[in-house]
Amino acid sequence: MNIALNKSNGIDRRQFVQSTLAGFGGISLAAGSLLNSVVTHASEHDGSGKASYDNQQFNKLTKSLLVDWCDGMIRRQVNDPSDPSRHGALICPACSHIHGRCSDALYPFLHLAHVTGEQKYLDAAIN
Numbered sequence: 001m002n003i004a005l006n007k008s009n010g011i012d013r014r015q016f017v018q019s020t021l022a023g024f025g026g027i028s029l030a031a032g033s034l035l036n037s038v039v040t041h042a043s044e045h046d047g048s049g050k051a052s053y054d055n056q057q058f059n060k061l062t063k064s065l066l067v068d069w070c071d072g073m074i075r076r077q078v079n080d081p082s083d084p085s086r087h088g089a090l091i092c093p094a095c096s097h098i099h100g101r102c103s104d105a106l107y108p109f110l111h112l113a114h115v116t117g118e119q120k121y122l123d124a125a126i127n
Contacts, residue, residue, distance in 0.1 A: 066108060070124070086098065088127040110122070
């Protein structure tokens with residue numbers, strides 16, 4: 001599909017290039033100011049210990065969230081070795097179907113098995 005940029009379409013090539021460059025310029029300015037605020041925020045906390053504390057709090061929060069998430073998946077995981085087509089799959093709590101992508105849970109289970117040392121996460125990853 002080739003659309004010619006001419007006066008009949010309401011915009012000529014020069015107007016198109018100018019508006020495209022203006023758009024990219026606006027995006028660049030917005031991205032630059034956002035990046036600058038992030039860098040400034042990080043440099044303000046150098047040496048104060050606050051950034052380290054914030055990172056520790058963030059790590060605690062994300063670990064807690066991952067534990068809740070994995071425990072929820074374990075509750076929905078099928079444990080039926082006699083049926084290899086369903087064993088280890090995750091049942092949807094809304095419709096009781098297996099939607100797929102159960103293998104995507106492998107890394108979170110293995111990560112928590114390593115971090116917490118709890119056998120239930122290793123068992124969930126193996127199943």
